Amino acid sequence: MSDLEARLRDTLTERAGAAPDALRLATGARRRLRRRRTTWAVAAAAVVAAGVPLGLDQLGPSSDGGGRIADEPTATSGLPPGVIETGYRAESWHDVTFEVPVDWGYGGTSGWCTVGATPDEALPLVTRPDTLTPAIACSPINGYGVTIGDGAALDPAYDSGHVWQFETEGASDPIYPDGAWLGYWYDADTVVTVVAPDRATARRLVDSVETNDGVDPNDCPATLGEAEAATTTESYATFSICRYGPDDLLEASRRLIGRESSVAEDAIFSSPRRTADYDCPTENDLSRIALLSSGGYVATAVTEASCPGWNGLFRSGVVQDLTPEALRQLDLSQLPVPPEE
Incomplete structure (x- = not known):
């Protein structure tokens, strides 16, 4: 020995x-x-977009104000603490936890074009700060999924929990798929960014974020x-x-x-x-x-x-x-x- x-x-x-x-x-x-801040350079493309902030100049008309709205309960409402709804799984980073559909994968959302001809064909992914992403130029830059980043690097335009729709308006190199629904949750240390194909999914995932x-x-x-x-x-x-x-x-x-x-x-x-x-x-x-x-x-x-x-x-x-x-x-x-x- x-x-x-x-x-x-x-x-x-x-x-x-x-x-x-x-x-x-x-x-x-x-x-x-x-x-003690951690670095997340390998996932910079996705997270820096969140700190720009995300698609602010392309905010669509279907934005909601974020937060857990009492008269619009989400799929997580009424569930006991620690109970995950069927069809979802828990993901964590430090003391932050959120839920995603069980069939979402892992990897860099900026590499979606290596596995699908369109963002809708590619599997949505969970991207952590230490995720390695292929150095390629997909267009749009990011596909669907959830990205975890450094809250200290975020200059938020909205309150934590906000959800809104992204519109490219003819941009030659859009950040996200046209019509994608975006949302984020953040505190002083961590930002969780959601990019989903529909409002209900974005709202549900953003509402699932919590600290432990x-x-x-x-x-x-x-x-x-x-x-x-x-x-x-x-x-x-x-x-x-x-x-x-x-x-x-x-x-x-x-x-x-x-x-x-x-x-x-x-x-x-x-x-x-x-x-x-x-x-x-x-x-x-x-x-x-x-x-x-x-x-x-x-x-x-x-x-x-x-x-x-x-x-x-x-x-x-x-x-x-x-x-x-x-x-x-x-x-x-x-x-x-x-x-x-």
Whole structure:
């Protein structure tokens, strides 16, 4: 066993052992961490458009004032906290959560023309600040989907929650599809921009955005420390995959239930025990994936380090080398593959 692996396991043990302090100080820690801005240059084309602001000079006649309007309930109205309507899934970034249709994919909305002849033919996508997007020139520049950006870079023309229609008016290089419905939600740290083919979808997705004081709908806390301190709370079998960035803030999450849960757990935890020894240099910008079973922390995975000694599954003092199937299950940039019957 190398010194590197021992240090990583000791770090994880320390975090787990500090559970009471982590839970008690979670609110203050989150406030401090939220001041540490993350960069999003790889998704700049989509997010900069949001800060222009979005299509302000092409505002259509069907704009609404935004916010949760009491006399115009959305599809989320009346649902208990944490309950996702059938046909939608929860997506998260730091302490912000929103919902999208279950069949929407992941990727850069500015690369829509690589997968469709028109924006209507291309799959709407969820674009995170760290999403890699092909350097191509689609026209319109962006297709349909949801883009997450830095709230500090936004100069808003409207209140958070506003929804309006975009019209190109003959522009040679429009930002969005003609007639698309736009909306955004923002706070000091994060802006969530929605581009949808119809008003109802844009309104529903914008209204679904909220911040989490505890865990998101996938049972993932906003910080890695809170995740590694989590204890079992669910009374039924679930499996949560929570990805955290180098700043220990939540970047993506997924929760699997029933057969999907057991298939994913079997694929990940059956990975072989590590036998090789590595001598890796210090790497300070590691992303980590916390794994929670029924809401309780069970292991941490690292999948994208430059030195293979940092990668692996770390649990209960054991290091396992992740198999290709385990890596596929841990990849939150792809839609999950349903288990075979």
